[in-house]
Amino acid sequence: MTGATTSGELRSHNLARLLRAAHDEAGRATRSELTRGLGLARGTAAVLVAELTEARLAEERPAPQRARGRPTAILGPHPGGPLTLAVDLREDAWTIATAEIGGALTVREERPHPGNPPETVLSGLATAIGRHLTDLGPRVVGVGVALPGPVRDGRVVDIPHLSWRDVPAAEILRAGAAPVTLGNDATLAGLAEARRGALRGVAVGLHFHVDFDLGGTLLVDGSPLHGARGTTGEFGHMPLGGSDLPCDCGAVGCWSLQVGANALLRAMGVPVEPARGRDDALRILAGAAAGDARHGAALDEVARAFGAGTAALVNALDPQRVTLSGLGVRLREQAADAFATAYEAGLMAFRRDDPPPVLPAALGGDATLVGAAELAFDAFLTPEGLTAWQAAR
Amino acid sequence: MTGATTSGELRSHNLARLLRAAHDEAGRATRSELTRGLGLARGTAAVLVAELTEARLAEERPAPQRARGRPTAILGPHPGGPLTLAVDLREDAWTIATAEIGGALTVREERPHPGNPPETVLSGLATAIGRHLTDLGPRVVGVGVALPGPVRDGRVVDIPHLSWRDVPAAEILRAGAAPVTLGNDATLAGLAEARRGALRGVAVGLHFHVDFDLGGTLLVDGSPLHGARGTTGEFGHMPLGGSDLPCDCGAVGCWSLQVGANALLRAMGVPVEPARGRDDALRILAGAAAGDARHGAALDEVARAFGAGTAALVNALDPQRVTLSGLGVRLREQAADAFATAYEAGLMAFRRDDPPPVLPAALGGDATLVGAAELAFDAFLTPEGLTAWQAAR
DNA sequence: TCCATTATGTTCTCGGCGAGAGCAAATTGG
DNA sequence: CCAATTTGCTCTCGCCGAGAACATAATGGA
Secondary structure, three states: OOOEOOHHHHHHHHHHHHHHHHHHOOOOOEHHHHHHHHOOOHHHHHHHHHHHHHOOOEEEEEOOOOOOOOOOEEEEEOOOOOEEEEEEEOOOEEEEEEEEOOOOEEEEEEEEOOOOOHHHHHHHHHHHHHHHHHHHHHHEEEEEEEEOOOEEOOEEEEEHHHOEEEEOHHHHHOEOOEOEEEEEHHHHHHHHHHHHOOOOOOOEEEEEEEOOOEEEEEEEOOEEOOOOOOOOOOHHHOOOOOOOOEOOOOOEOOHHHOOOHHHHHHHHOOOOOOOOOHHHHHHHHHHHHOOOHHHHHHHHHHHHHHHHHHHHHHHHHOOOEEEEEEHHHHHHHHOHHHHHHHHHHHOOHHHOOOOOOEEEOOOOOOHHHHHHHHHHHHHHOOHHHHHHHHHOO | OOOEOOHHHHHHHHHHHHHHHHHHOOOOOEHHHHHHHHOOOHHHHHHHHHHHHHOOOEEEEEOOOOOOOOOOEEEEEOOOOOEEEEEEEOOOEEEEEEEEOOOOEEEEEEEEOOOOOHHHHHHHHHHHHHHHHHHHHHHEEEEEEEEOOOEEOOEEEEEHHHOEEEEOHHHHHOEOOEOEEEEEHHHHHHHHHHHHOOOOOOOEEEEEEEOOOEEEEEEEOOEEOOOOOOOOOOHHHOOOOOOOOEOOOOOEOOHHHOOOHHHHHHHHOOOOOOOOOHHHHHHHHHHHHOOOHHHHHHHHHHHHHHHHHHHHHHHHHOOOEEEEEEHHHHHHHHOHHHHHHHHHHHOOHHHOOOOOOEEEOOOOOOHHHHHHHHHHHHHHOOHHHHHHHHHOO
16 A cells, blocks of 8 residues: 555555554544544545445444534444455464454464464364354454464474474465464563554554563554564574573574573573473463462563663664563562662663663553554555445445 | 554655665666656646656756667656765764765775774764755755764764764754764765675675674664664674684674784784774785685685584575675685685575575675665655755755 | 658647635534 | 533535556567
8 A cells, every 4th residue: 555646546545544444443433533633535535435335344423422513423344344264373273263353353263273284284274264154254454363483485494393384274264255464472462552552653563472482573553563574573593692501593592591481490490391381381371479489580581681682683673562461471570679780781882771661561461452453454444445345346 | 664644654755765766776777667667647647747847856858769669768867956975974984965866976085094093083974964955955855974883863973983973973063054964984885785786686684794893784674773872783792713812892792803904814823903904904815816725724714614604694594695795805806715615614504495695795895885874765765855945946 | 853651849638636615514612 | 401512413625546548669580
């Protein structure tokens, strides 16, 4: 959506702008607010709303009156309007949900899976997606899938602890007419924060998701930085801590060896088995919270590494705000002093007078699904997407 | 320039698109190429070209005939057209040049300066800028200034080895009607590469400039990532090397302590004095080139740190290409093996099959001036900028 | 040398779009 | 109950780019 060039494109661009704005406002904005916000004439807005309604893209419903004057209406989703399928594939289970314009989610199915081999897991998921697509019919305009590893050109590049390697996920998940878009789970969690969470309206935001690994994304004007091939955000694989441990990723001394579930075990001197330590990590956190000194020391060590690395990335990328999800929230909350001290010490002096705040993500466990839905809507809420929808009926 | 919304805005947006395209093509593109490239109708292009000519924004001149058919013309700068002033303030001297549409530079003045106090240096520069502005008259539409340190909200935040600290440079340099825009020199060198150098057409590029310090910028779609307050690109101030030396910036273990002029001295065991070692560093490079083993070892050490850190940032940011300027070019060329080995070892395994190439910058010493000129033109080559120009005559 | 071919510039008409004005409608609050 | 207020609706107007038809200016082969 680079902007209209011809007078004929104006209409479709403005249509997309209006529907996008209604979507971004989560179906809470009134027509008059949207009109003002987009700088449209009232007459133009009337035409656009009529066209959206006619095309079953959106619908007006009465708004609670707030002040004097003729009442206006809220522009929200149409009961027969477009849906996206949001899919969250985790290491041991997946969830399928629908999202409507405005972003409201409805979970439709949730199932455990064996984890391996990837082809089995993905084709099982593909079957389920196909079933929902059939149920929902042509209302589904796209499928967004969150995957727990880096995604490049539609392929899952590498999930060491599941031993997935270069899996052609997009191909296996291809689903009828609806386009399937893949994204990394940490990236999509960040995207969700940027659209509907703690990074809303932030020009440059940095999001970290901590689990076994540490992933994240840089959000510029509400969208994740995509990189050359879609694998930006592997902040965990920079040698930020001066360690010399070899990492599953193939490099050495990666930051994510010092921050995350396994890092907690390592700090406790407990042997680390691939993808098995999440419960142990939570026990360490619980122990630290209960006052156990050894647990507390391990937690502090990890929190220090987390704070120091965060500072490094803040130095380099100058975000306005940093958000955390996954284990990162508790790491930082339970060892607030250790984190804050390391964070401040790692900042360049000139950043210390007004450092970017580090905040927990506002969206809870749904973040990844929300992000997956946004990913799919991003491809639809364009002049081309809406024109295709209108042409199809 | 977010795109036209009303039919009245179409004209000015297309005018700006056309002039921007002519500028980006360095005054080499013909009208027919531009028309095709922008997807304009021939009739529309005729009107736009007439308007550009009429407004003295651009001018057509005959193009060498290449094939059969009616000849077309090259759309290039107008002899009375807009100019920007490009200023490069270095640690010991400054340069003032003009740039016209298409980017051609003409150096107008070059002078050494004492370095301190900053107010004296800057007001001397301001006087010179004012003189050139008076000479050139209203053709100058903006002034872009490159500064050798981080810039935030128009202030030079911190240049430790010059002991500049929070200097209100924009205020001191304010120059009549022409807007003054400041930028970091490494950022602007990267911008120049993105527009007219080795990062041309690259969706995501990473540029490093190495001198005493290591700075850089991430270029997304031809523009530097700006960050929340304009201080992105301080990649040198991440602890990528596991050192525990304190850095002038206030943090510890910064990468730029291991890569740059001072790092070479340090690797040789030579005492480091602030801002004094550039010649010594060049001597070390020359010695290494001549085959001296101790010099070679120091160079290798620095090149390894450079390669490893580059890999870390490639992991995190997924650029399509990496470019180097300043000392970085020789560091990498003279110790190509050390760099390459460390670079590859630092990459995540899945990036090794097709790692982003690391290339020397294509623009030589002019890069910073070119970038400063682009910075100023970016503010002008917009619908608003052109409308103001047209209104002023 | 000449003319068919080719590519591009020029001009004009046409359809479409948003701005904006004027009016209608619907609510509030004194 | 009515003035004030805000918004929706409708219609006209000016402007813009598309596209067609035509004009123009070069090439290159016969």
